[in-house]
Amino acid sequence: MKFEKHIICIGAGYVGGPTMAMIAYKCPRYKVTVVDTNHERIARWNSDELPIYEPGLDEIIAATRGKNLFFSTDIERGIKEAKIIFVSVNTPTKTFGTGSGMAPDLQFWEKTARQIRDNAESDKIIVEKSTFPVRTAFAMERILSATKTGVHFDIVSNPEFLAEGTAIADLETPDRVLVGSHETPGGLRARDEMVEIFLNWVPREKILTTNIWSSELSKLVANAFLAQRISSINSFTELCEKTEADITEVARAVGLDHRIGGTYLNAGIGFGGSCFKKDILSLVYLCRHYGLDEVADYWEGVVKINEYQKERFVLGILNAMFDTLAGKRICLFGFAFKANTGDTRESPAIYITKRLCEERAELVITDPRALQNAEKDLEDIKGTVIYKNDPYDAAVSCDAVAVLTEWSLYRELDYKKIYRVMNKPAFIFDGRNILNHEKLFAIGFNVYPVGKPPMKHF
Numbered sequence: 001m002k003f004e005k006h007i008i009c010i011g012a013g014y015v016g017g018p019t020m021a022m023i024a025y026k027c028p029r030y031k032v033t034v035v036d037t038n039h040e041r042i043a044r045w046n047s048d049e050l051p052i053y054e055p056g057l058d059e060i061i062a063a064t065r066g067k068n069l070f071f072s073t074d075i076e077r078g079i080k081e082a083k084i085i086f087v088s089v090n091t092p093t094k095t096f097g098t099g100s101g102m103a104p105d106l107q108f109w110e111k112t113a114r115q116i117r118d119n120a121e122s123d124k125i126i127v128e129k130s131t132f133p134v135r136t137a138f139a140m141e142r143i144l145s146a147t148k149t150g151v152h153f154d155i156v157s158n159p160e161f162l163a164e165g166t167a168i169a170d171l172e173t174p175d176r177v178l179v180g181s182h183e184t185p186g187g188l189r190a191r192d193e194m195v196e197i198f199l200n201w202v203p204r205e206k207i208l209t210t211n212i213w214s215s216e217l218s219k220l221v222a223n224a225f226l227a228q229r230i231s232s233i234n235s236f237t238e239l240c241e242k243t244e245a246d247i248t249e250v251a252r253a254v255g256l257d258h259r260i261g262g263t264y265l266n267a268g269i270g271f272g273g274s275c276f277k278k279d280i281l282s283l284v285y286l287c288r289h290y291g292l293d294e295v296a297d298y299w300e301g302v303v304k305i306n307e308y309q310k311e312r313f314v315l316g317i318l319n320a321m322f323d324t325l326a327g328k329r330i331c332l333f334g335f336a337f338k339a340n341t342g343d344t345r346e347s348p349a350i351y352i353t354k355r356l357c358e359e360r361a362e363l364v365i366t367d368p369r370a371l372q373n374a375e376k377d378l379e380d381i382k383g384t385v386i387y388k389n390d391p392y393d394a395a396v397s398c399d400a401v402a403v404l405t406e407w408s409l410y411r412e413l414d415y416k417k418i419y420r421v422m423n424k425p426a427f428i429f430d431g432r433n434i435l436n437h438e439k440l441f442a443i444g445f446n447v448y449p450v451g452k453p454p455m456k457h458f
Helices: 016-026 039-045 057-064 075-081 107-119 136-144 167-172 185-198 212-235 237-243 247-255 276-289 293-320 348-358 371-377 391-395 415-421 437-443
Strands: 005-010 030-035 069-072 084-087 124-128 153-157 177-181 207-211 329-333 362-366 385-387 400-403 427-430 446-449
Touching (some): 005 075, 005 107, 016 030, 016 084, 016 167, 030 039, 069 075, 075 107, 084 107, 124 136, 153 185, 177 185, 185 207, 237 247, 276 293, 293 427, 348 362, 362 391, 391 415
Parallel strands (some): 030 069, 084 124, 177 207, 427 446
Antiparallel strands (some): 153 177
8 A cells, every 4th residue: 555644653652652543543544653662562562462551542553553553663764764753752850960850851862863863864854742841842953963964854843732541532632733843934844744644633723833942832831730730729638628628619619710610620649640740840940940940939839739748648647547557458549640541650659658668557559550560660669568450359458448549440349348358447548539438437437538527436
């Protein structure tokens, strides 16, 4: 079959894999190849056990793989063949040197830029898909043009706005698609070619075109605003508990104001995932670089509230259980950073688990999708940690259950059955406020929600 376009994506992770699968699904006339240096990951993309879980992804992969969607480790060949190259490599927070703990680590991005330059034999459109700091396109252009090969590169910014757990729906019916480019003839042609791809399924009015710097910055700002909402509502949970207010009722009253809206106002143990903390810290670092210390302090406060909320949850468990957790068995319902994903990156559960182990509690962790990642995250932990697939089995002989991920299955469990097999007094700490607290209290549990008065039998 002769394809109209050849597209590759360098990086087969949470963004690259699903995004390219959707493009292939909606554009059968295009050949789409996802390439990565990780042989194991590519092998799993080519198997029945995909490396990530995302509702609806299996069906799209089954419909496209081997037809117009391909997964390969041959990056050099992919670069030579494709006209459009999406760059979706990891940009973690630096753990060394200048900017450690805040600035993004761009070593993988730079290696990729050099690899593209050294292997390209014809003009290319390079698409920034990872979350890059503003002005990254300028640095990429300098690298790509460092050797005079006669090959021309146009850089386009196309940030992703996916939420894990709903990524397929977000890709199929996006709020907006953002394409940023230079306002040069070549930049505008590259932008138009990107728009043409998304017009295969996205209405034109939802495709926003901007200059390249606005596009790069928009992703950081969007994540900062979302994280700010979570930290804002969480900042009031302690006040609600002390005044006997109910954070759910407060959030509902506030969210009905059309100027505010109700999304991202669910109080809990804090945000996790690969984006929010990393992107806010990148924004803080950027602001400090330009001498905007007051702005940096403001956004850094969003992260500090998030860290405080996790520690407050641990201290709440400790205080409720008579100020000692040594030798007590606690079952953690959920380890993924949110429901409908197996992703545990920056999950609040990691911090909470380690802190509970410091208090010498014995932990049993259950999660429908994230146990394998949980074992990797906790492989160096000192303490007793057991992993169970069945939540009923996990709760046996436990003194407490702590809900850390808002999986819907936890709402539907038979808590009378769970209560019977637990040690007494039995505690439930609902870190996501998803359970029916009155029913749990009637069964016999001592119930501790977030941002609401506890319900105790003593």
